[in-house]
Amino acid sequence: MGQRHSRRIHHRHLPRPHQHRHRRRHWPLEHLSPPQPAGGPYTLTVRSSNTITYDDILLGDLWFASGQSNMEIPLSGFNPSTQIQNADKEIAAANYPSIRLLRIEKDSADYPAEDVKATTGWSLCTPESAKTFSAVAYFFGRDLQKALSDKQQHVPIGLIDSTWGGTLAEAWTSLDTLGSNASLMPVFAARAEKMNHETTEIRQDSLDKTNREQGKPVAIRWHPDPDSWRPAGLYNAMVAPFTPLPIKGVIWYQGEANSVLNTVDLYDKLFPALIQDWRQHWAQGNFPFLYVQISAYASTPQENWGQLREAQRKTLSSSTPAWPSPSTSATSTTSTPPTSRP
Secondary structure, three states, X not given: OOEEOOOOEEEEEOOOOOOOOOOOEEEEEOOOOOOEEOEEEEEEEEEOOOEEEEEEEEEOEEEXXXXXXXXXXXXOOOEOOEOOOOHHHHHHOOOEEEEEEEEEOOOOOOOOOOOOOEOOOOEEEOHHHHOOOEHHHHHHHHHHHHHHHHOOOOOOEEEEEEEOOOXXXXXXXXXXXXXXXXXXOHHHHHHHHHHHOHHHHHHHHHHHHHHHHOOOOOOOOOOOOHHHHOOOHHHHHHHHHHOOOOOOEEEEEOOHHHOEOOOHHHHHHXXXXXXXXXXXXXXXXXXXXXXXXXXXOXXXXXXXHHHXXXXXXXXXXXXXXXXXXXXXXXXXOOOOOOOOOO
16 A cells, blocks of 8 residues: 555644633644555654653544434444344454544534544444444445455554434535525525424423323324534534544435425435535545435335435436445335345
């Protein structure tokens, strides 16, 4: 594998005691001198008035995994009814010291954040760290590293799991893009309609809780966290902090939440806009954006999954090239991805 150069990377650290406590200082690492090949582990020493040493550093490819529950479902599954096939065996075998994992906590914000809420920080890929990590992202990283190794390219892989189940594409898109494209204005009308019904939803949630505690039957309802549907909210909190980092590409699995009839017509504009939005903010050209079409699920009369799948297909012929992977192995009665690997 050829030598890997870094573009501008911002290092963040807490201010010294005499500095204003709410200010963060940044310094850029422009180049590695001399350039180092992919691999490691390396040691980075920073010297100034004091010396800081970072050990066990790998140089390789960083992939950003995002989307809703399809991407979020961990290797250990959500619950007994949503399990990954052979999960125990897969988890036990998840020892890959040259794969590093970072899982981000769910968060929403009104403006682009500088840092994220991370559950544990970066960790080696072990059975303990992999079992709570995105199954799709884990299998992608593992198989990618193996494919590179088969070509005598020994490249460490970094994976960022930035996901939130049941979320809309517009929540993952910046206000820069949403606010500058007139064709995306219905996003804000849909948000207003959603929030107008929020009081009723909260009242019903409280009633359901009381009935459940009293042993009374409760209809199955899904009430998403309104913060998770806020336009640009997830972009601000869970994407923007990573845009200074040099990534190899994005893997994306989302769409079901946008299939409702009052918003599905917008997806053929919204999805390409999201892809272009991320490429503009990362400023690394047309990096690979790999996505999975949602399954051929027999959706409710209030949804149109077929139309959304078509919008995903049409994204290929737009001015924003991306690469799809159709979930053809899903059934017509299953909304979650297949429990077995393709």
